[in-house]
Amino acid sequence: MTSFISHTSIDCADAYTLCRWWQAVLDYVEDPDDPSGPGQDECMILSRDRTHRLLFIEVPDSKKVKNRVHFDLRPVEGSREAEVARLIELGASPVDDRRNPNGSGWMVLADPEGNEFCVLSGTAEAGGVA
Incomplete structure (x- = not known):
């Protein structure tokens, strides 16, 4: 038995804004089955071939140290x-x-x-x- 990475989650303060920023950087698209909007605490984008997904999740704490994964x-x-x-x-x-x-x-x-x-x-x- 093995596992695969379903998606990469990114903790953030504003899921929608950061999701849109990375969408522009990577030329990703919105998940047609789960569209994102301002004020949502979780927003997902997909690579155009749908092989990679990024999920932005709002969390109450702010980033304090260097990322362990990037x-x-x-x-x-x-x-x-x-x-x-x-x-x-x-x-x-x-x-x-x-x-x-x-x-x-x-x-x-x-x-x-x-x-x-x-x-x-x-x-x-x-x-x-x-």
């Missing part, structure tokens, strides 16, 4: 630098620059509620690694 994002098209710029324009905040002069490394950002995530080199920059 997302590593790799741009599908374009460069890491272009993606970092896009994410900052959407409302992400820079946390730690771990980029190296040779193009390796990553950039650590935080979403609007302070959850850290990394942006890796783009697929083309990484030699086609997905």
Whole structure:
């Protein structure tokens, strides 16, 4: 017997707002069977192929320390630098620059509620690694 990950849950202060932010970042879609709206304490989004789901759940406590689990994002098209710029324009905040002069490394950002995530080199920059 084994298990599989049904979805990834993210604790937050405002489920709807953070759900919409990550939806724009990842080009995910709303769950057609469970649409989200302002004021809901749980909101889910899905990858377009429905293989990955993110559930945002409102909790009363605020984030206090570094995440123990985080997302590593790799741009599908374009460069890491272009993606970092896009994410900052959407409302992400820079946390730690771990980029190296040779193009390796990553950039650590935080979403609007302070959850850290990394942006890796783009697929083309990484030699086609997905």
